Amino acid sequence: MISLSVNVNKIATLRNSRGGDIPNVITAVDTCINAGAQGITVHPREDQRHIKPSDVYEISEELRYINADRNNEIEFNIEGDPRPELIEMVLDVCPTQCTLVPVVSGEITSHTVWNIEKDGEMLKPIISALKKAGIRVSLFSGTDIHQIERTAEIGADRIELYTAPYAMAETKPKISREFALLRAASERALDVGLGVNAGHDLNLENLPLMQKLPGLLEVSIGHHLMADALYFGLYVAVKAYRSALGQDIE
Numbered sequence: 001m002i003s004l005s006v007n008v009n010k011i012a013t014l015r016n017s018r019g020g021d022i023p024n025v026i027t028a029v030d031t032c033i034n035a036g037a038q039g040i041t042v043h044p045r046e047d048q049r050h051i052k053p054s055d056v057y058e059i060s061e062e063l064r065y066i067n068a069d070r071n072n073e074i075e076f077n078i079e080g081d082p083r084p085e086l087i088e089m090v091l092d093v094c095p096t097q098c099t100l101v102p103v104v105s106g107e108i109t110s111h112t113v114w115n116i117e118k119d120g121e122m123l124k125p126i127i128s129a130l131k132k133a134g135i136r137v138s139l140f141s142g143t144d145i146h147q148i149e150r151t152a153e154i155g156a157d158r159i160e161l162y163t164a165p166y167a168m169a170e171t172k173p174k175i176s177r178e179f180a181l182l183r184a185a186s187e188r189a190l191d192v193g194l195g196v197n198a199g200h201d202l203n204l205e206n207l208p209l210m211q212k213l214p215g216l217l218e219v220s221i222g223h224h225l226m227a228d229a230l231y232f233g234l235y236v237a238v239k240a241y242r243s244a245l246g247q248d249i250e
Contacts, residue, residue, distance in 0.1 A: 002211065002245045005039030005077050006032040006238060007199075007222025008059075012050040025055050026062050028234060033066060035238035036247070039075035041220045043101070046083060053089060060093045077138075077220060082126045091133050098130050099160050099197070099220070101140040113142040113162050116150035127155045138197055143185035149192055158195035160220065161185060163210075167201035175209075182213055190215045204228065207244040219245065 011028040015021065029040050040059060044051040056078065063076050076095035080086045081103035090098050100123065102112045114123070116139075127137045139151050141159035151159055166178035186196045196215045203224035210216060221241060229237040243249050 001247060002216050003038035003075070003218040004036075004238070004242055004245055004247070005041045005075060005218055005220045006037045006225060006241075007041040007043065007079075007220055008032070009043055009050040009222050010226040012052065012055055016050060025051075026058055029059055029062055030066075031234045032238050033074055035235045036242050036249070037238050038073070039077055039096070039218065039220075041077040041079060041099075041222065043079040044086065044089075045080070045103070046086075056089060056093060060095065075218075077218075079140075079220075082123065087126060087129070090130065090135065094133055094135060097136040097138055097158075099138040099140060100126070101160075112140075114139050114147070114151070116147050116154060120150055120154045123156075124154045131155065131157070138195075141185070141189075143181040145185065145188050148185055148189050148194065152189075152192040152194050156194065158197050158217070159185075159189050160197040160199055161213075162200050163198050163202055164200040167203070167206050175206075179209060179213075186214045186216065204240060204244050207241065208246075211246045 008025055008028050011023050011025050015023055032040065042051045042056060042059060044053060044056055060076060063074055067074055075097060077097040077099055078090050078095045079099040079101050082100050102114055130137050136157045138158035138160050139156045140162060141148060141151060142162055148159060161182055166182055169175040169178045189196050195217050197218040198210060198216060199220035202219055202221050210219065225237050225241055239249055
């Protein structure tokens with residue numbers, strides 16, 4: 001089964017636009033889990049424009065409470081650039097997974113993948129420290145085969161394939177070409193012992209084909225799911241995305 005991890009950043013964005021605690025991030029987390037989501041993702045940025053450090057700790061505590069009755073089946077994934085304060089928080093919280101993502105100043109959303117040739121030596125000790133703490137490490141990755149091979153060499157457990165080029169393709173030939181690149185990247189990742197996650201701009205239209213990606217373990221989805229939640233409601237939207245992944249919906 002391909003797991004669905006729901007990114008709740010946009011709940012915090014809406015809350016922060018007004019101040020106060022509405023909409024409530026923890027209520028959204030509970031709703032996602034009650035709808036069958038297998039994980040929760042957050043990306044606490046340095047400027048705190050959506051998820052704040054306090055949210056990270058509150059979500060962690062909520063998931064610990066929920067997982068006490070669920071044999072730790074709900075995963076917590078913290079994304080972000082490896083700045084010292086983020087890594088310190090991740091080591092303190094000890095989520096299931098940390099997805100390391102390069103950040104470009106002023107970006108609206110993540111759109112840059114790791115250059116392991118350039119950044120590998122910087123990432124190595126960070127990956128090692130996270131793994132020693134029992135945290136699974138995933139690196140945001142493109143489809144370059146050599147970069148994927150180097151990702152395995154520096155000790156990461158998984159890659160998260162950047163799916164925006166596939167999601168943005170508008171014609172069948174372009175969709176086929178982009179998916180073929182994802183497939184080749186996924187196959188090579190499996191060959192070198194990496195698990196495969198995926199994310200960015202996945203939605204109800206382009207998600208079903210992702211079921212055919214070899215070895216895909218998890219997708220992390222935020223913006224499009226939350227946009228659909230405006231029309232369907234959050235509970236129904238999570239169910240719809242689970243169905244698009246081929247999960248059995250009760």
